[in-house]
Amino acid sequence: MKRRGFVKLCAGAVAGITASPQILARDNQQYRRYERVSLVDPHSHDMINVSLLEVGETYLFHYPYVSTPCFLINLGRPVQSGVQLKTHDGQRYRWQGGAGPQRSIVAFSAICAHKMSHPAPTVSFINYRHDEVRFRNSKDAVEQRSGVIYCCSERSVYDPASGGRVLGGPAPQPLAAIELDYDAAGDHIYATGTIGGEMFERYFSSFHDRLVLQLGRTDIDRAMTDSTELMRLSDYTSNQINCEA
Ligand code: FES
Secondary structure, eight states: OOOTTOOOEESSOOOOOOSSOEEEEETTEEEEEEEEEEEEOTTTOOBOOGGGSOBTOEEEEEOSBTTOEEEEEEOSSOOOSOOEEEOTTSOEEEOOOOBTTTTOEEEEEOSOTTTOOOOOSSOBSEEEEOSOEEEEOTTSOEEEESSEEEETTTTEEEEGGGTTEEEESSOSSOOOEEEEEEETTTTEEEEEEEESOOOHHHHHHHSHHHHHHHHTOSOTTOBOOSEEEOEEHHHHOSOBOOOOO
8 A cells, every 4th residue: 555645635425445545524524534344253254243242342353454453342322423522733523423223332543642552462551441440530630430441551541432532641632533334224333434633654664563573464554445353352462451540
C-alpha cells in the first residue's frame, strides 16, 4: 500500500475504496472510510451473530490494517451517539455511539493514545475492565468506576461509553473510534471506518520490525478486506496486565 497518504475530500457515496482511507464529510465533520469488513468467527469463518456477544467480554479484531488491533465490547446497555470529542490537534468530532440491537456494541483502536501500547500475543498492557477499578482521574484524584479501558503502561484510562474519551492519565486524546454498521436482518456487524485521532503511521514506523516478526509478513500496513477475525482478547494474548490506583 503505497498511497495511504492520498486523501480525497468527498461528501457523497464512494465506490471502489482500496487501501487508502477516504475522508468523508458528515455532519460538518470528517471521518475516514476504509473497506467495509465483516467480523467473523476465527474457526468457522462464519459471520458472527452480534446477539451472542457476551456483555463485558473484551473482543479483539484487526482493522483497518492487518496489524492494527481494535477492541470490541458489548457494554450491556445502550450507548447514545452525540458525544463531542476533540483530537490533540484540536479537531472536533462526534462519536456515533453504540451499534447492534441494543446499541451497546462499541469498538476502538486498541493502540493507546499516549505511547501506543497495544495488545500483542505475548502481553497486553491495555485492557477493558468491566468490573469496578480504581484509577487517578484528570484531577489526579482516585476515582472508582466500572467499564473503562485501562492502559497500565503509564495509566491512561478511557471511557468506552463516551467515545473513548480520556478519564485520566497522560493520553492527549481519546482512542480512535471504529465505525460499525449493524445488519439487523442477519444480526451481523461490519467495520467501516474510523473517527478521531488515528496513530497508524507512527505505529507502523515505531513497531515495524516487531510486527513483521509477529505477523510473519512484511506488508504490515496492508488494508483489511472482506472480513476480519473476531476473538476474545484472552485467546489472543497470553498475559493481560491489569493494574489500578
Ligand atoms: S502507552 Fe498507554 S498510558 Fe502510556
